[in-house]
Amino acid sequence: MNRTSAVLAALAVAATLPLAVPPSATASGRPGTYELQGDPGGSKFEGIGTDERRGTFYVSEVTGGEIHRGWAGTARTEQxxxxxGTDGRFTARGITTDAAGRVYVAGGPNGIGTGRPDLWVYSPRGELLAALRAPGDDVFLNDVAIGPDGAAYFTNSNAPQVYRVSSEGGSWGVTRWADATGVVEQQAGFNLGGIVVSADRSALVVAQGNAGALWHFDLRTRVVSRVDTGNAVLTDADGLVRQGSRLAVVRNFARMLATLELRADGRAARLVSQQATDPARVLTTAKVLRGRTLYVDSKFDEAVAAGPYEVVTDPLAR
Known part of the structure; x- marks a missing residue:
């Protein structure tokens, strides 16, 4: 075999081999995991929001209420x-961004019995725009999504309610937008959580983790009805991620990732798959950033959490 033939043969063999990628990176050159900063006494995390235009993501810390920021192409993040206690925040749950890059933070139980804020809105530069109390005395704001009208919609885990936050005439305010009492049965534990907008932008689709149900909130009429998911098992449903007609349901302590085909109006869904997630992690929610889905490893299964603290792009068991 001459030298040219040998080189061509070697190239052909190399083309059949898997691409060598460092464990901490992906074939795109971007990190496969992102390292979050933790506190000396241990940290737990929950929500994630992404800013597609800026290539940034934000992660909320349950223990203390810190908000962390990272970039799509860099493995390390920053507080x-x-x-x-900053801005009255001692814990933080769901988080998202709007088209202007503003960051909305749900406070979970932060305001219960304390008079502290239930939610916050920040500019992309970190300036506090609003720190608001939601109507009611037992409000646990869990997750948040931006509606077609540009307002932020927050779920309440302590009652079947959705709150709306917007700036009207330069002044920020929060209202109880929908109350599904009598339709959604309140059960022990965490009720309404993850929230997304339907593909046709006519409704909100909301997860009820303890019941394993999805609920349809009509944005025009505010009428609430159960999403027909057939026999899909969705207990522990936490974060929701919709990409086109595909809806991913992160089932935290069940350590499963359910994928459904969601009708455009959000009224029905068909189960496509159930996949086991990494048994060493309790993933809470996820968001898409520049073509990849980022999942939060919460550390909720650890009495006293220890690092590494991570956001991961590969959630599945191996």
């Missing part, structure tokens, strides 16, 4: 906003 963006302090917690431990």
């Amino acid at each position: 963006w906003l302090a917690g431990d």
Whole structure:
């Protein structure tokens, strides 16, 4: 075999071999995991929001209420906003961004019995725009999504309610937008959580984790009805991620990722698959950033959490 033939043969063999990619990176050159900063006494995390235009993501810390920020192409993140009482925030749950890059943070139980805020809105530069109390005395704001009208819609885990936050005439305010009492049966534990907008932008689709149900909130009429999911098992449904007609349901302590085909109006869904997630992690929610889905490893299964603290792009068991 001459030298040219040998080189061509070697290239042909190489083309059949898997691409060598460092464990911490993907074939795109971007990190496969993102490292979050933790506190010396241990940290737990829950929500994630992404800013597609800026290539950034934000992660909320349950223990202390810090907000962390990362970039699509860099493995390390930074603490963006302090917690431990900053702006009245001692814990943080769901988080998202709007088209202007503003960051909306759900406070979970932060305001219950304390008079502290239930939610916050920040500019992309980290300036506090609003720190608001939601109507009611037992409000646990869990997750948040931006509606077609540009307002932010927050779920309440302590009652079948959705709150709406917007700036009207330069002043920020929060209202109880929908109350599904009598339709959604309140059960022990965490009720309404993850929230997304339907593909046709006519409704909100909301997860009820303890019941394993999805609910349809009509954006025009505010009428609430159960999403027909057939026999799909969705207990522990937490974060929701919709991409086109595909809806991913992150089932935290069940350690499963359910994928459904969601009708455009959000009224029905068909189960496509159930896949086991990494048994060493309790993933809570996820968001898409520049073509990849980022999942939060919460550390909720650890009495005292220990690092590494991570956001991962590969959630599945191996």
